[in-house]
Amino acid sequence: MNLTDQLKDQMKVAMRAKDKVRLGTIRMALAAIKQIEVDTRETLTDEQAIAVLTKMVKQRRDSISQYEAANRPELAQAEAEEVKVIETFLPKPLTDDEIAAIIDATIEQVGAASMADMGKVMGALKSKVQGRADMGAIGTLIRAKLK
CATH class of the missing domain: 1.10.10.410 (Arc Repressor Mutant, subunit A)
Incomplete structure (x- = not known):
């Protein structure tokens, strides 16, 4: 099963569980992948989808540091929760x-x-x-x- 299919399956699971954070994050990831597919007019491979998810994690980590610098811990916490969800779909980190x-x-x-x-x-x-x-x-x- 490719990464996009895994995201779609987990989106359904999140809908059934009424997990709004996970559902919203997965929808955001699928939308980012779909946007690139529409722009390039080709289906993304798993490696390309991983690159999209990696970029999303990096953007959120940057946002977290900016929110913490601006003394907005509630927004930083929301971004951190999104990072946790996205990381579940990324390969195991290297030591x-x-x-x-x-x-x-x-x-x-x-x-x-x-x-x-x-x-x-x-x-x-x-x-x-x-x-x-x-x-x-x-x-x-x-x-x-x-x-």
Whole structure:
């Protein structure tokens, strides 16, 4: 079953359970996926759908930090609940050791030797860790290894 079908099934479950937060979040995710499908006129693969969900999580985390800075904990809490729902559909996050191993293997695979090769490494890594790790943090780790 692909990710979009899982979202649709869980939407039905949330409707039956009258879980408004989960239902609203799943509907938002499906709408974001559908919007991209309409814009590109093609059905998204699971990897592309994961990228959409990852972007949604990142946006909500940014919103949480802004709401907390503005002393609006109720809005930050609502965003945090949405993040929890979206993360249930994302792949299991990688551990720090797994990330380090993937980075080392990718650096060796592309033959990166300096910061000039950072783009090659990031490009090769993106498909391997999409939705399973924060690309910003991975970029920092790569910089440290390519000095």
